[in-house]
Amino acid sequence: MSESNNEKTDHGEVVARPGFRISWAWLFPILAALAAGWLFWSEWKSQGPEIQIEFAAAPGIEPGKTNLVYRGVVAGTVQGIHLDDQLKKVVVSVRLKAFAGELAREGTLFWIDQPVIGLGRTSGIESLIQGNSLNARMGSGPPARHFTGSEVVPLSQIDEPGLILKLKSANVPFLDRGSPIYHKGVMIGAVRGKELTPSHEPVLNIMIEKPFVGLVNSNSRFWLLPAASAKLGSGMMQIDLAGLKALLLGAITMDSFGRLGGPVKVGDTFDLCANEFAARADSPPVRVTFDDALGLRPGITELRFRGLPVGLVESVSADVLTGTVEATIRLAAGYESLRGEGATFTLVRPRVSLEGISGIETLIAGIYIDCAPGDASHPADRFVGSTATDAEARDQGLTVTLHAKEIPMIDAGAPVLLRGIIVGKVKEKAFDKNSEPTLTLVIRQEFARTLTTNAKFWRVPATSVEAGPGVLNIEVSALQALWKGGVAFDVFGAPGEPAKDGARFELFDNERTARAGSPPIRIDFPNGQGLLAGQTQLRYLGVPVGLVEDVKPADGNVLVTARLNSGYDSLRRKGSTFTLVRPSISLQGVSGLETLVSGDYIDCVPGPRGPLADRFHGRSLQGSESEGSGFQVVVQAASTSVEAGAPVLYRGVQVGKVVRKTLAPHGRSADLIASISPSHAALLRRNTKFWEAGGVRASLGFLGIKVRTGSIQSLALGGIEFGTPESKAPSQPVRPGHVFQLSDSPPKDWPAPK
Amino acid sequence: MTDSARLQWAQAMVVTGIVLYIPANVLPVMTMTVVGTVEPLTVLGGVEELYHDGRWPLAAVVFLASIVVPFLKLVSLSWILFMHGKPQWQRQRGSLRRIVHSIGSWSMVDVFLLAILAAVGQLGALAGVKAEPGGFFFAGVLVCSLLAAEFYNPRMIWQTGPA
Numbered sequence: 001m002s003e004s005n006n007e008k009t010d011h012g013e014v015v016a017r018p019g020f021r022i023s024w025a026w027l028f029p030i031l032a033a034l035a036a037g038w039l040f041w042s043e044w045k046s047q048g049p050e051i052q053i054e055f056a057a058a059p060g061i062e063p064g065k066t067n068l069v070y071r072g073v074v075a076g077t078v079q080g081i082h083l084d085d086q087l088k089k090v091v092v093s094v095r096l097k098a099f100a101g102e103l104a105r106e107g108t109l110f111w112i113d114q115p116v117i118g119l120g121r122t123s124g125i126e127s128l129i130q131g132n133s134l135n136a137r138m139g140s141g142p143p144a145r146h147f148t149g150s151e152v153v154p155l156s157q158i159d160e161p162g163l164i165l166k167l168k169s170a171n172v173p174f175l176d177r178g179s180p181i182y183h184k185g186v187m188i189g190a191v192r193g194k195e196l197t198p199s200h201e202p203v204l205n206i207m208i209e210k211p212f213v214g215l216v217n218s219n220s221r222f223w224l225l226p227a228a229s230a231k232l233g234s235g236m237m238q239i240d241l242a243g244l245k246a247l248l249l250g251a252i253t254m255d256s257f258g259r260l261g262g263p264v265k266v267g268d269t270f271d272l273c274a275n276e277f278a279a280r281a282d283s284p285p286v287r288v289t290f291d292d293a294l295g296l297r298p299g300i301t302e303l304r305f306r307g308l309p310v311g312l313v314e315s316v317s318a319d320v321l322t323g324t325v326e327a328t329i330r331l332a333a334g335y336e337s338l339r340g341e342g343a344t345f346t347l348v349r350p351r352v353s354l355e356g357i358s359g360i361e362t363l364i365a366g367i368y369i370d371c372a373p374g375d376a377s378h379p380a381d382r383f384v385g386s387t388a389t390d391a392e393a394r395d396q397g398l399t400v401t402l403h404a405k406e407i408p409m410i411d412a413g414a415p416v417l418l419r420g421i422i423v424g425k426v427k428e429k430a431f432d433k434n435s436e437p438t439l440t441l442v443i444r445q446e447f448a449r450t451l452t453t454n455a456k457f458w459r460v461p462a463t464s465v466e467a468g469p470g471v472l473n474i475e476v477s478a479l480q481a482l483w484k485g486g487v488a489f490d491v492f493g494a495p496g497e498p499a500k501d502g503a504r505f506e507l508f509d510n511e512r513t514a515r516a517g518s519p520p521i522r523i524d525f526p527n528g529q530g531l532l533a534g535q536t537q538l539r540y541l542g543v544p545v546g547l548v549e550d551v552k553p554a555d556g557n558v559l560v561t562a563r564l565n566s567g568y569d570s571l572r573r574k575g576s577t578f579t580l581v582r583p584s585i586s587l588q589g590v591s592g593l594e595t596l597v598s599g600d601y602i603d604c605v606p607g608p609r610g611p612l613a614d615r616f617h618g619r620s621l622q623g624s625e626s627e628g629s630g631f632q633v634v635v636q637a638a639s640t641s642v643e644a645g646a647p648v649l650y651r652g653v654q655v656g657k658v659v660r661k662t663l664a665p666h667g668r669s670a671d672l673i674a675s676i677s678p679s680h681a682a683l684l685r686r687n688t689k690f691w692e693a694g695g696v697r698a699s700l701g702f703l704g705i706k707v708r709t710g711s712i713q714s715l716a717l718g719g720i721e722f723g724t725p726e727s728k729a730p731s732q733p734v735r736p737g738h739v740f741q742l743s744d745s746p747p748k749d750w751p752a753p754k
Numbered sequence: 755m756t757d758s759a760r761l762q763w764a765q766a767m768v769v770t771g772i773v774l775y776i777p778a779n780v781l782p783v784m785t786m787t788v789v790g791t792v793e794p795l796t797v798l799g800g801v802e803e804l805y806h807d808g809r810w811p812l813a814a815v816v817f818l819a820s821i822v823v824p825f826l827k828l829v830s831l832s833w834i835l836f837m838h839g840k841p842q843w844q845r846q847r848g849s850l851r852r853i854v855h856s857i858g859s860w861s862m863v864d865v866f867l868l869a870i871l872a873a874v875g876q877l878g879a880l881a882g883v884k885a886e887p888g889g890f891f892f893a894g895v896l897v898c899s900l901l902a903a904e905f906y907n908p909r910m911i912w913q914t915g916p917a
Contacts, residue, residue, distance in 0.1 A: 025759075029773050040777070
């Protein structure tokens, strides 16, 4: 408002304007128009012709998004999709890029590439994410704008195809477009598609890439490569993985095995073998009839010669009229001699019973057919097979029988071990005339002479655990024994005469009873708590020297029959003591700790040199009491916190312990019964002073705090310490039972512990 | 700068803005690459996509802020400049210019957003955002309307008679 007022009151002179001047500002619109124009022009320039392609269906094609791909390069973009008038066809309009204009020629093949779920295809990952794409293969006709798309993906996607072959197979389970074809581990091609022939047989179309075409000849074999195979056996486990791609898509392997053949043409048909065995096989299959086909699996069941796989069951068919089954077996190349007349074929199956398993390897490796060669000069095609629970026919050697009261866990097929080596096996488990269970063993011929008449046999448990303080030993026997149990034998002492065929042996429960060979000794105990036949050990100075064989009550006592190992005859002397040691757990601590883990044991002390005996009286002691026999003195205190179990120290060294804490007869003082080990009893003199050593003692001084502590143990239980003041004439030694007074603190002149 | 030069600069800027407005809306402002899919996005295409995704309030905001408002700014400025020197609607022209000038400070938000997207949205092979020429044109439109509003002094609204 004020501005207009100002103008009205402005009386300045009106000057004519010096003409209308065009501002430089107008360059900006011109520049903008030029830039925009140039952009639009270059955009238009990069566009090639628009073409129309007809498809029966166009799944996954989106205007503006789906690209036309040629040799992996985006050569155009779908502009629009519409149906034709009769709604019979889908017409896809594609705007080609300028550089791809040459694709608009008659004969160019267009198809919709649908992603296959898999990693095998060259463009797999992109298609998987981007969705379907249009693909093209260049034609060579005159320029055209309308095309009919191909409904199937062409076998060769670029102009120079490799070798296209057909593979015929009964079924093609998991193979699909993109599955690789390997030759010695090198990918030489891929499956391009699968289809059914007019006779409804599946056929795989494969393409061998151009550089590898020369590898294929008319004798080439193709077989399925299993994605993963696991092999298991005792002592080994092997898992073969054939690459991630093969794992997902399956794979085919091609090899000619050095055989030469004629050239192949495009479109030739090959057989796809189920496995390498069938592919390698040269000779016609042999046919073996069996009573039943239980466990016979085509492609899996192996033919073995002395354990070595030499063939594979190809197919199994049943003959209803004769009631038999016929297995068609392919022999591996090089084992044709096995087909001679008179060859035997035995189907070996595992036997599982409550007591054990036999033929264990068949459980893991599968049922197999065992074979023995016949007359190689007369090859035959048909054989009659037999069935066995194990390859019993192979067992030849020394046969002996074992007897025992009971034989659990061992069944036919269990191994016989000599110092860890399998030298034979259990052939049979039966009852003898006295209805005692017996095992018939077959010792292999080469080990027969190791078995002597004085050999001892025992059962091998699957695992054995030995525990003691600081020692925990778990032994796991061989895998086979773990499953079946086993029998072991050994000769203790000088070897005797070689055993004869048919000899009889006793089977002991375990190695210890087998080792304890000497005549038994008998020990009476007041009670047999903790005594276990076959487990409780006899120990001398802590070393196991024998084993309790039997425990039974007799005349109000417990009669223990024990066997001492050979070499410990001194323990059989008259006057030897046998003490049953049990753990004792109390608030004062645990004693006899090892008995907690290893169980009670009988402690032996040999008697004086003299005649031998076989009957002894045993004692039963708590673990702590066995240590408590020492030089006992009484320490009297007005009142004390020292408890039973507390150590008795001399110059910081434990020389005994407080065994008991009681009240003095008149209740006037507390009595600590201290047991001093006999070797230190001489330290006790009449003028010896006892004082409390336990706990933490702090004394507050002018210059600081002095703290005295004993050991951890004495912290908890307290402890007493004694000392004898130095004097020129040593005081007199004391007798057991001498009474000392307990003072609170050490004598002033006694050196304090550092 | 004389008033005449100011007027000419303002007019030139509006014309430039109008020229740039076409490629700004036709050309893609950015390409989004999400797991291999390269997708050029124009402003209008982005609005459409948001609308089809069911986020129509967001689509409306983007549509208003990025298409309608720049357009209205150009139209208003054209009208103000066209009416220059004429005695009618002076008060309305004044307040309209003030509105255009004040919302001008917010108009670059889209461009900043694009710059941030292009800088942050780099997730390697998985996703990427790249600014395209359309973005420059779009920014050009905004800068032109800002400059036009700046060159055209509000005082000049009240000048009457031939410029």
